[in-house]
Amino acid sequence: MPHQLRKLAGTPFQVMPGTLPQVLPKSIVMTNGAVCAGSNRCSGFISSTGLRLEAGLIRGWGAEGTRERTYFRNSRSPSNNSIDLHLTHSEAPMKAALLNAFGTPLSIETLPDPVIGTGEVIVDVVATGVASYAHGVFSGARNYLLEPPLVPGAGAIGRVRAVGPDSTRLAVGDWVYCDPTIRARDNAINPDTILQGWTARNPAALSLHRFYHHGSFATQMLVPTENVTAIGDLEERDAGKWCALSQLLVPFGGLLAGELQPGDSVLVNGATGGFGSAGVVAALAMGAAKVVAAGRNQQKLDELARRLGPRVSCVRMTGHVDDTRRICELAEGEIDLALDILPRGASASQVLAGAKALRRGGRLVLMGGVRKTGEDEPALPYDWLMHNEITLRGQWMYPRVAIPQMVSMIRAGLVSLTKFNVTEFALDDANEAVAFAADNAGPLSLVVIKLR
Ligand SMILES: NC(=O)c1ccc[n+]([C@@H]2O[C@H](COP(=O)([O-])OP(=O)(O)OC[C@H]3O[C@@H](n4cnc5c(N)ncnc54)[C@H](OP(=O)(O)O)[C@@H]3O)[C@@H](O)[C@H]2O)c1
Known part of the structure; x- marks a missing residue:
């Protein structure tokens, strides 16, 4: 009390x-x-x-x-x-890596401290993850809806520095996860949404982006209260490892949307990537009996299987029709749930090879960055969807409730953060961190900027 x-x-x-x-x-x-x-x-x-x-x-x-x-x-x-x-x-005063314009290197600067208001929390950032595709966001190549100059960075582990007057549970000093998924408070059914410091989902969300403008590549961050979740005490040296929460929550959102049931056989298509490999970890923790990990790189697949144990089997995707048959063989013909988290460069045939491995009544969740036009767009056949009674679901990020659920799974030992390899950089070396993340994308590997 x-x-x-x-x-x-x-x-x-x-x-x-x-x-x-x-x-x-x-x-x-x-x-x-x-x-x-x-x-x-x-x-x-x-x-x-x-x-x-x-x-x-x-x-x-x-x-x-x-x-x-x-x-x-x-x-x-x-x-x-x-x-x-x-x-x-x-x-010391707030220090940040600033993206002044698309295509320019991050510049390490001192900025005014954020000022707290009602409904907000200020967090001292201790560690924040760097996505493998951050360089594509900062160069402008990804065309993300964001308005420099800004401090980029999506999601953080940190400690509460100050709480607004309407906070009922959070206390100064609490270790917390800052969820970048900010939903406008003025539309419960279809809220305009941003990823703080990363992108706005649509132009209507730009006012939100302008207000919660700065992200996590900074020693302090202003975050809406509902985006701050207490994660329990931890040692400061472990904050980098806790950045795996960001990696885990994305595919966890997809697996929740796909209603993963205990004993399911799950396919993760794109399993050798950062989010894909975390998806394999999350599916195992949720009780999947078998997880088929699909990727193109045999070495990375072997590494994944070695680290995650016997419930994981791997399929090297070759781009041939044979891929689907080999997934089905491994799953003994029964993929209950397929999570597609392929990157932007993946082809339509890669998407379809995974989808078609579903059993009758199976669920397909699309979370990847695949963006194609015309003939390159993956076309899911009407007749196949209908006759196989497939449930098709798209998913962006995760519901808020997924955060305490995943924290509980970590605290209970169902998800082990020791499975992740963490490479840490200081804020002064933010540009090096971004380059390193691009060159070293791989399963269960995290690139982190450590602020303290
Ligand atoms: N829906 C959401 O809420 C959400 C949230 C965050 C991110 N995403 C999306 O998730 C996608 C994956 O992100 P990530 O960080 O996991 O990516 P990543 O770490 O770069 O991994 C992508 C993996 O995909 C594999 N891959 C398969 N086909 C490929 C191709 N044609 N070109 C390049 N790589 C290919 C690569 O492994 P192999 O070489 O072994 O095949 C690579 O390791 C991103 O595109 C991102 O936009 C979605």
């Missing part, structure tokens, strides 16, 4: 009577902005929003207008009824 300290005008903090746990020391005072506790081992500042106390936990943050901000965490010592405050981190 939370306990609050109330800030009075002037210097000292006063404790609201009757609200504090017995073990709180009498020595927490504020003198000229400094927090002193017990032996005065550390000091910092108290914000106008106060110091929040939960059972056994003290968190505070810097006074507005001060450049230096400090988090505190306490450890209780039941024997002497005292609380030690430990400095967990402090930081």
Whole structure:
């Protein structure tokens, strides 16, 4: 149960009577902005929003207008009824990698700190993933709907720096996942949507993009409250690994949309890519009996099978009609659910080779970046869909509820983050991170910018 300290005008903090746990020391005072506790081992500042106390936990943050901000965490010592405050981190002004214009390198700059409003949270970004195709977004080749100059970057792991007045659960210092999928609040059925720092789904969503403009390649980020999910405590050194959440959630959204059932045989078409391989991990965690991983690169397929175990079997896609038959053989004729997450360059025949492996009554979920025109467009035959009673579903990203579900699967050990190889770069080396991600796309590999 939370306990609050109330800030009075002037210097000292006063404790609201009757609200504090017995073990709180009498020595927490504020003198000229400094927090002193017990032996005065550390000091910092108290914000106008106060110091929040939960059972056994003290968190505070810097006074507005001060450049230096400090988090505190306490450890209780039941024997002497005292609380030690430990400095967990402090930081400099907001630093970011800025995309000034399409086709220009990211420029590392100092930007004004974001200013919090109602319905928002400011997060200290600790780690953020770099997509294999980030270079195509920043060069403009992908034609993403986004308006530079901006700080790019979709999704982050970080710690809450400040919460708006309407937040009921989040507390300063909480470890969180920042979901880039921002849905407009003024249309429940068909909300205009953006990926923060990445793209707007349609021109109508541009006002949202202009407001939540900056993404995660920065030390701080302003995020709508509903896009911030607490993920539980973790060691700062593990924040890079937790960026796998972004990779996992995308295919997880597709597998949820395809209503994966325990015992299903699942095909992942594009399984050697970043999102595809995470899709294999997610399908196994959701109870698939067999996952057929389809890709063109035998070496990457072998690596995937070796790392993910006997429920995974692999098919090297050759581009011939034979591909479908070999998938069916591996699945003993019964693919219940096919997740297509092929990249933009994939051909129509690659898409169809996977789709056609479905059993009668099977479900096909399309999530890939495939964009073709005319004859190159994958044409799913009417007669095949009808006679085979196929359910066809497109899916962009994932519902909000998928986030705590995936976090629970990770916490329960159903999904192991140790399956992912993480390569970390500092923010100063953001351009190198983007180039590295493009050159080293592969199964279960994450490229991460580490901000702290
Ligand atoms: N729907 C959504 O919500 C959503 C969200 C995020 C991303 N996406 C889309 O998901 C797609 C995959 O992203 P990713 O990051 O996983 O990509 P990636 O890491 O670059 O992987 C793509 C993989 O596809 C395989 N591939 C098959 N045919 C290919 C071809 N003709 N040309 C190039 N590669 C080919 C490659 O492996 P092999 O060489 O082994 O075949 C490659 O490793 C992207 O296009 C992206 O737009 C969708």
